[in-house]
Amino acid sequence: MSLMGFRAQGSANARKMKCPCSFRCFLLLLGAGSLLLLVHLQNLTETMLLQTSGGQVPVAPRWPPEKGAAEQREDVVHVFSPELILQPPSVPPVSDSLFSSKQPVSKRHRKLLLKSNSAASSTSDGGEEVLQQLRLARKQESRRRLLTDICVKYQQGMAEQLVSQRQVSRVYVEDGSRLLYCEVPKAGCSNWKRVLMVLDGSANSTQDIPHDTAHYSNHLRRLDSYNNTGIAERLRSYTKVLFVREPFERLVSAFRDKFESPNSYYHPVFGRPIISRYRANATRHALRTGTGVTFREFVQYLLDVRRPVGMDIHWEPVSQLCSPCLLQYNFIGKFESLEEDANFLLQSIGAPANLTFPDFKDRNPHAERTSSAITQKYFSQLNATERQKAYDFYYMDYVMFNYPKPFTDLH
Ligand SMILES: *[C@@H]1O[C@H](CO)[C@@H](O)[C@H](O)[C@H]1NC(C)=O
Ligand SMILES: *[C@@H]1O[C@H](CO)[C@@H](O)[C@H](O)[C@H]1NC(C)=O
Ligand SMILES: *[C@@H]1O[C@H](CO)[C@@H](O)[C@H](O)[C@H]1NC(C)=O
Ligand SMILES: *[C@@H]1O[C@H](CO)[C@@H](O)[C@H](O)[C@H]1NC(C)=O
Numbered sequence: 001m002s003l004m005g006f007r008a009q010g011s012a013n014a015r016k017m018k019c020p021c022s023f024r025c026f027l028l029l030l031g032a033g034s035l036l037l038l039v040h041l042q043n044l045t046e047t048m049l050l051q052t053s054g055g056q057v058p059v060a061p062r063w064p065p066e067k068g069a070a071e072q073r074e075d076v077v078h079v080f081s082p083e084l085i086l087q088p089p090s091v092p093p094v095s096d097s098l099f100s101s102k103q104p105v106s107k108r109h110r111k112l113l114l115k116s117n118s119a120a121s122s123t124s125d126g127g128e129e130v131l132q133q134l135r136l137a138r139k140q141e142s143r144r145r146l147l148t149d150i151c152v153k154y155q156q157g158m159a160e161q162l163v164s165q166r167q168v169s170r171v172y173v174e175d176g177s178r179l180l181y182c183e184v185p186k187a188g189c190s191n192w193k194r195v196l197m198v199l200d201g202s203a204n205s206t207q208d209i210p211h212d213t214a215h216y217s218n219h220l221r222r223l224d225s226y227n228n229t230g231i232a233e234r235l236r237s238y239t240k241v242l243f244v245r246e247p248f249e250r251l252v253s254a255f256r257d258k259f260e261s262p263n264s265y266y267h268p269v270f271g272r273p274i275i276s277r278y279r280a281n282a283t284r285h286a287l288r289t290g291t292g293v294t295f296r297e298f299v300q301y302l303l304d305v306r307r308p309v310g311m312d313i314h315w316e317p318v319s320q321l322c323s324p325c326l327l328q329y330n331f332i333g334k335f336e337s338l339e340e341d342a343n344f345l346l347q348s349i350g351a352p353a354n355l356t357f358p359d360f361k362d363r364n365p366h367a368e369r370t371s372s373a374i375t376q377k378y379f380s381q382l383n384a385t386e387r388q389k390a391y392d393f394y395y396m397d398y399v400m401f402n403y404p405k406p407f408t409d410l411h
C-alpha cells in the first residue's frame with residue numbers, strides 16, 4: 001500500500017487493526033441550512049464500514065478517475081457529482097483535548113469532522129471552510145498520485161530498496177504528532193522547524209524562536225539518529241511531509257541568500273573555487289574572499305560534471321535530497337501555497353488551534369522575496385543552452401511536483 005494517505009487506527013471496536021485511512025477518509029459534512037449532505041469521497045463509507053466492523057483492509061481506490069497524470073489540474077475544484085449518502089456519520093463525540101501525543105489520527109479526523117459539522121450547520125462560512133478542506137484534500141491526492149506515477153515511470157524498483165540512513169538524514173522527527181518532515185532549504189524550512197519545536201514542546205510559540213535557534217539548537221531529532229527499527233517503524237506509521245518550491249526560483253533564492261550578502265561559510269568554501277575556476281580575469285581580492293560570484297558563474301559550477309566543490313543542500317534537487325520515490329510522502333506542500341498547505345496539514349494532524357504557520361522571512365529580511373519575476377531576471381543572464389542544462393538538472397523536480405516549464409524554449 002504505497003499511496004495511502006494518512007494512516008490511522010480504527011475506532012474503538014477495531015482498535016487493533018491498522019487501517020489505511022487517508023485524507024480521503026475525511027467524513028465531511030456539507031451544510032446548507034438544515035440540509036446536511038454527507039459527501040462520499042473515494043469509497044469513504046465503504047472504508048469506514050470495513051474499519052469499524054473489523055473487516056479486511058480495503059485497497060484504496062483511485063480518485064479522481066484514471067487520466068493522464070499530467071492532465072490533472074490540481075488547482076481546479078472538481079465539481080463532484082457526489083454519491084451522496086444521506087446518513088449521519090456514526091462517530092461518537094470526542095471529549096479529550098484536541099492535542100495529545102497518543103491520539104490516533106482517526107480521532108483527530110473525527111474531531112475535524114465534528115468541528116466542520118457544527119460550523120457548517122451554523123454558518124455558511126463553515127460550509128465554505130469545508131469546501132476548502134475538500135479542495136485541499138483533493139490537491140494532496142492529486143499530488144501524491146502524480147508523484148507515484150512519475151516514480152513508477154522513472155525510478156521503477158526504487159520503492160523496494162532498503163532505506164539507508166543517508167536517505168533519511170534530512171528528515172526531522174516529531175514523535176508527539178507522529179510527523180516526519182523532510183527539510184528542503186529555501187522552501188519554508190526555517191518556519192517548519194519553528195512549528196516542529198512548538199509541537200514538541202521546546203517552545204511555546206513560533207514567535208519566540210530566532211532563526212539560529214530554529215536551525216542550530218539541537219532540539220529536533222533527525223530520523224537517521226534512530227536505529228533501523230526506529231526508522232522503519234516511523235516511516236511506516238508517521239505522516240511524512242515534504243514541502244517543495246519551483247526549482248529555478250529555489251535556485252535563485254539560494255544564490256541570492258548565499259552569495260549576494262556577506263557569508264562567512266559560502267564565500268570562502270564555495271565562492272573561492274567557483275571564481276577561480278570560472279572567472280577568466282579574477283582579481284586577487286575576489287580570489288581571496290570568494291565574494292561576488294555571479295549567477296552565471298554559479299550555474300556553471302552547478303552544471304559542471306567536475307565541480308571544483310561539492311553539492312549543497314540549498315541547491316540539491318529535492319528528488320535527491322528527500323528521496324520522494326523511496327519514502328512515499330503522505331503530504332506534499334508547495335512553497336507557492338505555503339501557508340494554506342501548511343495550515344491544512346496542521347489542522348489535519350490535530351495541532352493546537354492557535355498554532356498557525358508563521359510568516360517570518362529569515363534571511364536578509366530587507367531583500368525582496370525571490371519571485372518569479374526576479375527569477376526570470378537572473379536566468380536572463382544565461383544563454384539558451386545553459387538554461388536548458390539547468391532545466392535538465394532539475395527535471396525530476398519539475399515533473400514530480402508538477403511545475404510547468406519556466407521558459408517556453410525549453411524541451
Ligand atoms: C512556556 O510557557 C510557560 C508558562 O509561561 C513557561 O513556564 C515555560 O518555561 C515555557 N516553555 C518554554 C519552552 O519556553
Ligand atoms: C496556545 O495555547 C496554549 C495553551 O492553550 C498556550 O500554552 C500557548 O502559549 C498558546 N500558543 C500561542 C502561540 O498562543
Ligand atoms: C532500537 O532502539 C529502541 C529504542 O531506543 C530500542 O528499544 C531497541 O532495542 C533498539 N533496537 C535495536 C535492534 O537496537
Ligand atoms: C581579461 O583582461 C584582459 C586585459 O585586461 C582583457 O584584454 C581581456 O578581454 C579580459 N578577458 C575577459 C574574459 O574578461
Ligand SMILES: *[C@@H]1O[C@H](CO)[C@@H](O)[C@H](O)[C@H]1NC(C)=O
Pocket residue numbers: 300383384385386
Ligand atoms: C552558452 O554558454 C556556454 C558557456 O557556459 C558556451 O559554452 C556556449 O557556447 C554558449 N551557447 C550559446 C548558444 O551561446
Ligand SMILES: *[C@H]1O[C@H](CO)[C@@H](O)[C@H](O)[C@H]1NC(C)=O
Pocket residue numbers: 042043046061062
Ligand atoms: C469504490 O470505487 C471503485 C473504483 O473507484 C468502484 O468500482 C466501486 O464501485 C466503489 N465502491 C463503492 C461502494 O462506492
